[in-house]
Amino acid sequence: xxxxxxxxxxxxxxxxxxxxxxxxxxxxxxxxxxxxxxxxxxxxxxxxxxxxxxxxxxxxxxxxxxxxxxxxxxxxxxxxxxxxxxxxxxxxxxxxxxxxxxxxxxxxxxxxxxxx
Amino acid sequence: xxxxxxxxxxxxxxxxxxxxxxxxxxxxxxxxxxxxxxxxxxxxxxxxxxxxxxxxxxxxxxxxxxxxxxxxxxxxxxxxxxxxxxxxxxxxxxxxxxxxxxxxxxxxxxxx
Numbered sequence: 001x002x003x004x005x006x007x008x009x010x011x012x013x014x015x016x017x018x019x020x021x022x023x024x025x026x027x028x029x030x031x032x033x034x035x036x037x038x039x040x041x042x043x044x045x046x047x048x049x050x051x052x053x054x055x056x057x058x059x060x061x062x063x064x065x066x067x068x069x070x071x072x073x074x075x076x077x078x079x080x081x082x083x084x085x086x087x088x089x090x091x092x093x094x095x096x097x098x099x100x101x102x103x104x105x106x107x108x109x110x111x112x113x114x115x116x
Numbered sequence: 117x118x119x120x121x122x123x124x125x126x127x128x129x130x131x132x133x134x135x136x137x138x139x140x141x142x143x144x145x146x147x148x149x150x151x152x153x154x155x156x157x158x159x160x161x162x163x164x165x166x167x168x169x170x171x172x173x174x175x176x177x178x179x180x181x182x183x184x185x186x187x188x189x190x191x192x193x194x195x196x197x198x199x200x201x202x203x204x205x206x207x208x209x210x211x212x213x214x215x216x217x218x219x220x221x222x223x224x225x226x227x228x
Contacts, residue, residue, distance in 0.1 A: 105211075110160070
């Protein structure tokens, strides 16, 4: 149980275009999902917390107009990178927390974004 | 706010031997959890072991065990009988206020 999927697994886009990444909880309902960014051989940095039915909470320094997050259902959160630039190239990982109080998160397999 | 420190960027262990990965953390929260996550070359994050801060007993999970020293805010991971499949990046993580804070990670290599 507690499987999280992401789509696509990798994407290449041109500078100035927008890219949408989907995160789904496959076998449980996730009221809260999280989006992380990871640079090569570095740690995960939390970008935002996505709450079903409400606005996302962004971490300090993350541009909310650039990284649009929508959590329209209990099993789906999306991250849209708007007007992407080469510096947005990175590995994006989502996670979901199961109901309960353990703080454990289940992670998706990640999406590698390359902006040309 | 929470901080996690993993001071060793890399470690190496001989297959079948034991290795300990160190971690210290800081938090003002009284209610928190500690985790070790593994990230193999596939980059899929995998939970290795979890420790509730209110429990004194150290968590164990097959070949993996922790040494949780709450007063010292230390949370080390011991891997026994290391296997080639243990080679990965390991992150020490603290969970508090519904968020996870990651350490910088340590790359573990296993020598055959």
